[in-house]
Amino acid sequence: MNRQHRLGRSRVSVSPLAFGGAAIGNLLGEVPDEQAAQAVDAAWESGLRYFDTAPHYGLGLSEQRLGQALRGRPRAEFTLSTKVGRLLDPVTGPVGDDLANGFAVPARHRRRWDFSAQGVRRSITASLERLGLDRIDVVYLHDPDDHAEQALDEAYPELERLRAEGTVGAIGIGMNQAALPARFVRDTDLDAVLLAGRYSLLDQRGLTELLPLAAERGVGVVIGGVFNSGLLATPRPGATFDYAPAPEQLVSRAMEFKAVSERHGVPLRAAALHFPFGHPAVSSVLVGVRSAAEATDAAELLARPVPAALWTELRERGLLGPDVPVPGGAGARDAGAG
Structure with missing residues (x-):
């Protein structure tokens, strides 16, 4: 895991396995402060050097916790990314909770969409304060699904200016669509894309246009959601796919993936983590972590060799198409096994 991959054409490097910071923002349940700190410590001990967060995650809690946990580490030895597009405005009066947005935190702030140039500057200033760090290595435009034109016309040019000033090292876009x-990627000079859930063993929509285009343009891709919110972690009836109950057909397909993986002595989660590295555009795979055990487990799974025969059988059984690149193929990245 000591290997580093360059993120596209930028000067930023990332570890093959990245720490996803949503969980330590109390995603779907409370995580005690000590547990969050231990999760970051275990990730560091396991060789992870790329950490991702966002103001959205726990209304700033993830940024605060991650910054505090990393502050004593040598700054040149890790890469940190956060996101812009949601400003946090203080709430006056009675405070409820933020569970409607998925986070078990007091709703002391209200999110407000803002992809203006001024909003980008304000967001980054606030993130630096919460993180307590001197710079941000990668800034992603966060989920501009309904704000595409403002993100393209206002937020992106401002990020270009910040990159030229040296305030940020690389700029990208983070979404769960391709x-x-x-x-x-076609219309700008992005360095990176963070793609969640659209390039996995079960869902390869990112392969239709985005990944080939990124490889052609020299844009680095970070893949999140390789377990598709649970189905590829523990395939079973009732498991979730994209945060909703998985259709029976998808459950059956996931069970087939599991059976093939286990025949080759590989846990399905390991195969799911390794799979994206078959594509040359992929620089890192991001996994949400809420405990030390989860950080260690993810690192051990990625360090576990996956035999070429496993990918061959998946193709023979029609579970992967003949044109889907697999690890070990021409141009594939080294996931850092060993």
Whole structure:
């Protein structure tokens, strides 16, 4: 895991396995402060050097916790990314909770969409304060699904200026769809795309246009959601796919993936983590972590060799198409096994 991959054409490097910071923002349940700190410590001990967060995650809690946990580490030895597009406005009066947005935190702030140039500057200033760090290595435009034109016309040029000033090292877009990021890759000088859930063993929509375009343009891709919110972690009836109950057909397909993986002595989660590295555009795979055990487990899974025969059988059984690149193929990245 000591290997580093360059993120596209930028000067920023990332570890093959990235720490996803949503969980330590109390995603779907409370995580005690000590547990969050231990999760970051275990990730560091396991060789992870790329950490991702966002103001959205726990209304700033993830940024605060991640910044505090990383502050004592040598700044040159890790890469940190956060996001812009949602400003946090203080709430006056009685405070409820933020569970409607998925986070078990007091709703002391209200999110407000803002992809203006001024909003980008304000967001980054606030993130630096919460993080307590001197710079941000990568800034992603966060989920501009309904704000594409403002993100393209106002937020992106401002991020270009910040990159030129040296305030940020690289700029990108982070989404759970592939079409709009592909437009940004075509029309801008992005360094990176963070693509969640659209390039996994079960869902390869990112392969249609985005990933080939990113490889052609020298844009680095970070893949999140490789377990598709649970189905590829523990395939079973009732498991979730994209945060909703998985259709029976998808459950059956996931069970087939599991059976093939286990025949080759590989846990399905390991195969799911390794799979994206078959594509040359992929620089890192991001996994949400809420405990030390989860950080260690993810690192161990990625360090576990996956035999070429597993990918061959998946193709023979029609579970992967003949044109889907797999690890070990021409141009594939080294996931850092060993």
